[in-house]
Every structure is written in C-alpha cells, then in structure tokens.
Amino acid sequence: MSSEEGSISTEIRGHILVIGLNRPEKYNGYTPTMAKQLAAAFTQLDEDENLWVGVLFGHGDHFTAGLDLPKWTGSMEQGVSGDGSQIDVVGLGRACRKPIITAVHGITFTVGIELALGGDIVIAADNCRFSQLEPKRGIMATGGATIRFVERGGWGNAMYHLLTSDEFDAEEAKRIGLVQEIVPVGRQLDRAIELAEVIATGAPLAVQATKASSRRFVEEGFDAAVAALEPTQKALFLSEDVKEGVQSFVERRDAKFQGR
Numbered sequence: 001m002s003s004e005e006g007s008i009s010t011e012i013r014g015h016i017l018v019i020g021l022n023r024p025e026k027y028n029g030y031t032p033t034m035a036k037q038l039a040a041a042f043t044q045l046d047e048d049e050n051l052w053v054g055v056l057f058g059h060g061d062h063f064t065a066g067l068d069l070p071k072w073t074g075s076m077e078q079g080v081s082g083d084g085s086q087i088d089v090v091g092l093g094r095a096c097r098k099p100i101i102t103a104v105h106g107i108t109f110t111v112g113i114e115l116a117l118g119g120d121i122v123i124a125a126d127n128c129r130f131s132q133l134e135p136k137r138g139i140m141a142t143g144g145a146t147i148r149f150v151e152r153g154g155w156g157n158a159m160y161h162l163l164t165s166d167e168f169d170a171e172e173a174k175r176i177g178l179v180q181e182i183v184p185v186g187r188q189l190d191r192a193i194e195l196a197e198v199i200a201t202g203a204p205l206a207v208q209a210t211k212a213s214s215r216r217f218v219e220e221g222f223d224a225a226v227a228a229l230e231p232t233q234k235a236l237f238l239s240e241d242v243k244e245g246v247q248s249f250v251e252r253r254d255a256k257f258q259g260r
Helices: 032-047 069-078 111-118 145-153 155-164 170-175 188-199 204-220 222-237 240-251
Strands: 007-013 016-022 053-058 100-104 107-109 121-125 129-131 167-169 181-183
Touching: 007 032, 016 032, 016 188, 053 111, 053 188, 100 111, 100 188, 107 111, 111 145, 121 170, 121 188, 129 170, 145 155, 167 170, 170 181, 181 188, 204 222, 204 240, 222 240
Parallel strands: 016 053, 053 100, 100 121, 107 129, 121 181
Antiparallel strands: 007 016, 129 167
C-alpha cells in the first residue's frame, strides 16, 4: 500500500493480534482507508475466539500525527458513525470484548490519543508528544477525547489540555492517567506485547468478563454493574476453564486455558 492512503498491518502471535498503523512516510497520518482496515482488524480480534488480546502500535518514528484532514472532509460533513457491524476503534459504539494494549511513541496527536484511550492500557515511549489540537483546526475532538480526558484525568486536567490545544509529554500523560507506563523509546511495542502475554495467561472468558464489568460500571452505573456480577460469575463457573483453574491450583502448576 502506498503512503497516499496507508494501510493497517496485522500479525498473529499465539493468542495475540498485533495491529500496526502503517503509513510511516506520512507520520501515520490517519486516512479513511486506514480507519476501515483498523475497524476490520479490531472486529477480527473481537470475533476470533483464538485471539485473546490485541496490541496496537505505529510503524516508523511516530504513532500518528492524527487525521489527514483533507482526506476526511467529506466524511466529516456527512458524519462517520458506523452501523454497528464492526468494532468502533475508539470504543464509542460497539466495543471490542478483548483487552487492547496500545504502544505509543513520538508524535501522538488527536485521533492517536483517542485510539489509545479507546483501548484499555497505554504504554508510552519517553519521547512521546501528545496534543488534542482540534480547536486550532476549527473542529472539536469527536473520537472520545472530550469524554475520556474527563473520565481518566478529571475535569481540570481535561479542560487544561482540551481547551489550550497544548502539547504535553509522556510524564504529564502519566500524571493525569492517560498513560500507565513509560519506557525508553524503542521498547514500547515489546513492553506492550509482554503485558499482552501476561494477560493471555489468564482465562480468556474471565478476562473478557472483567473488562465487560468495568465497562458496564462506566456506561450504565453502579447498580447495573452490581446486578450483573452474580449471574456473570455463575456463568463462568460452568466453563471448562474454571475446572482447569481449580485443577491447576491443586496440582500447583500453570493453568492451560482454552477459552471454553
């Protein structure tokens, strides 16, 4: 794929799907073509029961410089909401059931932040440069930043960065909760895969149920999340993975879960 439209790379490593933004010549400037392919990759992760964890990263020296605005003008004027048949890559519509770890480095602007916050865990290289600069282009962030900045960083921190359109570094992103770990540049993808491998040692049905419970609390509130705890746990107790978990405990060995 030429740098004109870019593409999304995918690689399966065991139970992990590694997904890459692939337009390095243009700082991975995000195009509608890349958006469609990324939605397809996330949907593959969600629907393939042999895939348990996703890792998202950017090829080249930067995660993404953000939307390639001239290529998005028509889509934005008409609206870009999906029909629910595929995963919404920023998690505002149909969300991926599987955990997603995002490795960011270099320039991580606008939709780059929103892609990261649409996932679950963010690993940042120490050379990251973040900015949610939409107001400087005459638009507002519509991929979740206005929601998740407040959710993760609090009102004051969110307004500080969203309204000033400033540029901030990995340490500030970690301080306000947008980033969970900072690693030396070049280590971000390896570290994200390491964490994915750790998560993949857990029972996948239990991992997915854990994510779903937390999302239910955020989206539906305390009472709805509490009400779903017991029936979800009962369903998990009927799985083969619970039997394996108990047997591995008795035998003092690592469990070998199958996702059933």
